Amino acid sequence: MKLKLLSLSLAIMLVFVLLVSQGRVSAATDDGYTGFSERLYTQVLGRDSDPVGLEYWSNRLRTHQISFADCARGFLFSQEFISKNVSDTEYVSVLYRTFLDREPEPSGLSYWTGRLGSGSVNRDSIIEGFSDSAEFRNMCASFVGSSSNGITVCIDPGHSGVVASGYVPIGPGSSNMKLADTSGTRGRWSGVNEYVLTLQVANQLRAELQSRGYNVIMTRENGSVAVDCVTRARIANSGADICIRLHADGLDDPSASGATAICIASDNPWNPQTYAGSYRLSTCILNSYCSATGIRSRGVSAQNNMTGNNWSTIPCVLFEMGFMTNRGDDLYITDQSNHQVMAAGIADGIDAYFS
Numbered sequence: 137m138k139l140k141l142l143s144l145s146l147a148i149m150l151v152f153v154l155l156v157s158q159g160r161v162s163a164a165t166d167d168g169y170t171g172f173s174e175r176l177y178t179q180v181l182g183r184d185s186d187p188v189g190l191e192y193w194s195n196r197l198r199t200h201q202i203s204f205a206d207c208a209r210g211f212l213f214s215q216e217f218i219s220k221n222v223s224d225t226e227y228v229s230v231l232y233r234t235f236l237d238r239e240p241e242p243s244g245l246s247y248w249t250g251r252l253g254s255g256s257v258n259r260d261s262i263i264e265g266f267s268d269s270a271e272f273r274n275m276c277a278s279f280v281g282s283s284s285n286g287i288t289v290c291i292d293p294g295h296s297g298v299v300a301s302g303y304v305p306i307g308p309g310s311s312n313m314k315l316a317d318t319s320g321t322r323g324r325w326s327g328v329n330e331y332v333l334t335l336q337v338a339n340q341l342r343a344e345l346q347s348r349g350y351n352v353i354m355t356r357e358n359g360s361v362a363v364d365c366v367t368r369a370r371i372a373n374s375g376a377d378i379c380i381r382l383h384a385d386g387l388d389d390p391s392a393s394g395a396t397a398i399c400i401a402s403d404n405p406w407n408p409q410t411y412a413g414s415y416r417l418s419t420c421i422l423n424s425y426c427s428a429t430g431i432r433s434r435g436v437s438a439q440n441n442m443t444g445n446n447w448s449t450i451p452c453v454l455f456e457m458g459f460m461t462n463r464g465d466d467l468y469i470t471d472q473s474n475h476q477v478m479a480a481g482i483a484d485g486i487d488a489y490f491s
């Protein structure tokens with residue numbers, strides 16, 4: 137897979153070289169994306185950028201084909217950097233400079249080099265610890281000058297590794313009780329748990345939305361907290377403008393496939409005022425996600441039996457990204473190399489909703 141990606145990148149780069157040489161691509165625009173890429177040449181490769189490479193990376197960032205973390209990873213896993221054969225100490229120092237814009241503190245340096253030395257982590261896996269940090273997100277935001285656009289999105293990664301127990305009312309004041317949360321489904325082919333997938337995509341979507349200037353809040357940031365569906369809605373209601381609930385489907389029939397956006401129905405007894413917004417948000421996200429990913433659309437389903445949707449006082453969609461019980465869907469949505477495309481597709485829908 138890595139090899140396939142590499143050859144694809146090389147092919148795209150070659151096309152770029154051809155276009156540039158024919159004068160069809162303008163010189164690099166001097167924006168934050170260029171600045172961010174430029175910086176990686178210095179921090180990771182220790183040299184000045186070359187115009188073709190700089191345009192290649194900054195353009196991929198600008199058009200949201202990759203995230204900032206993907207870009208940094210591209211440099212860290214380039215043949216040029218690998219062939220430098222840096223020590224673990226130097227590697228960790230490069231990560232600090234690249235992601236946190238500072239030199240490592242002695243305790244951090246010895247912690248990470250110790251873990252690398254013992255083999256409990258590898259050079260690829262420790263990147264996530266750095267790229268998921270608030271320091272890195274703030275640095276990325278400073279590059280694109282994405283002072284907030286004033287819109288706050290709540291992302292609710294469905295389920296969790298610890299399932300909230302007990303029952304909650306299906307809507308505010310209702311005597312109809314439903315399970316507080318459920319464990320979710322699991323990839324029949326990938327073996328990936330739904331709660332793991334939803335958090336991975338949520339993290340990617342958060343980075344994508346922040347790079348576009350949105351504020352983002354999340355209902356959970358790991359798999360070790362139990363969050364019931366009413367609490368999820370309350371987190372979203374307290375300050376967000378819209379809520380995206382990420383899920384994946386499952387059915388016994390392996391032929392069932394596609395993405396579904398679920399929102400409340402027009403006759404919702406609790407928050408009918410959010411119906412029009414929720415329906416439009418559902419349509420926007422479903423359309424852009426399906427056209428970005430090629431996953432088929434099963435349409436918008438308006439219903440009143442989703443607790444989290446019923447408690448939402450803001451436009452809200454429960455988005456089923458595909459079927460984990462369908463081979464094609466499962467292997468596509470659990471492949472982390474597709475997560476940026478999926479996140480950008482959802483973010484395009486959010487842009488469309490607010491435009």
Ligand SMILES: [Zn+2]
Nearest residue numbers: 294320383384
């Ligand atoms: Zn689910």
